[in-house]
Amino acid sequence: FPCHVSFHPSNFVSYHTLATPRTMSEAQKPTKQPESCCPSDAESAQKPGNVEKGKVIQLKPDLPAYVVSKPGATAGLIVAYDIFGFKGQSRIRQVCDQLAEAGFFVILPDYYRGQQWTPEKMESQGFAGLMKFIPQFPWKGALETDFAAALALVKKQPTVKKIGTVGFCWGAWIACRGAISGEISAVYNAHPSVHVEQSFGGSETDIAKLVKCPVMQDTAGGDKDTYKEGGDFFKALQAHPFGEHCVTRDFPDMAHGWTTRGDLSDPKIAAGVAKALGGGIEFLKKHLHESATETSSETTAASEESK
Secondary structure: OOOOOOHHHOOOOOOOOOOOOOOHHHHHHOOOOOOOOOOOOOOOOOOOOOOOOEEEEEEEEEEEEEEEEOOOOEEEEEEEEEOOOOOOOOOOHHHHHHHHHOOEEEEEOOOOOOOOOHHHHHHHHHHHHHHHHHHHHHHHHHHHHHHHHHHHHHHHOOOOOOOEEEEOOOHEEEEEHHOEEEOOEEEEEEEOOOOHHHHHHHHHHHHHHHOOEEEEEEEEEOOOOHHOOOHHHHHHHHHHOOOHHHHEEEEEEOOOOOHHHHHOOOHHHHHHHHHHHHHHHHHHHHHHHHOOOOHHHHHHHHHHHHH
């Protein structure tokens, strides 16, 4: 295999590892009724524009990924989408392009392998169907190996020195799960649904206690209070040695999903998207770019020592 991926979109290459089964063990099954990742007032699917700056590669034989970067990126981002998936139902790839323009090597794996949730499924199956859909994608034995493949590819980029994760709704769970590894230096999440962990017998606070780097999150008005100032999830983040670098911002006038699915023709929503993503990018630059202080690596070491 090549040791790195050429940064020109037309020259991206594949990085193959073995596919894994997607099953949930008895230990992973929830002991109580889990909550839906999306509140009832969430934004619906949104058709994106047709302009894309990246390229789809095969991260594994059965795992596509969207990859986009500008030459010489010194930091990498592993992005995780919401329940509407990889293509055609949100602006997720355009967001990846925006992150790349800010100086990051960006990879978006298709964890659902084309089997994303859709408005048609929501109409016919409702939230009960969504709660059956989510457990089909466990972290252990499945998504963790997908994430590892993405991480390995980013680490092969010769100019990348630090790596972060970015997640939207369901993807915030992936972003935080990945940050438990100790190889992630910063996390940015929008309208987070880390409580997806409830579908596998745990809780969002369990995950918050295990992350090893600063986290920034932007919440919608209808999002769970646990992610907001004073909430249990955010207090668990603040309890880390790097807790003072964790940030939560509430957007009370925005609906869950606004950053990737909100109607940009509405000036109010467009301003909310710009503020959220702009702030997230600045946070990621602060903790990931080589010119930044070594806060995240130092605090990760402190977190390890405190165990």
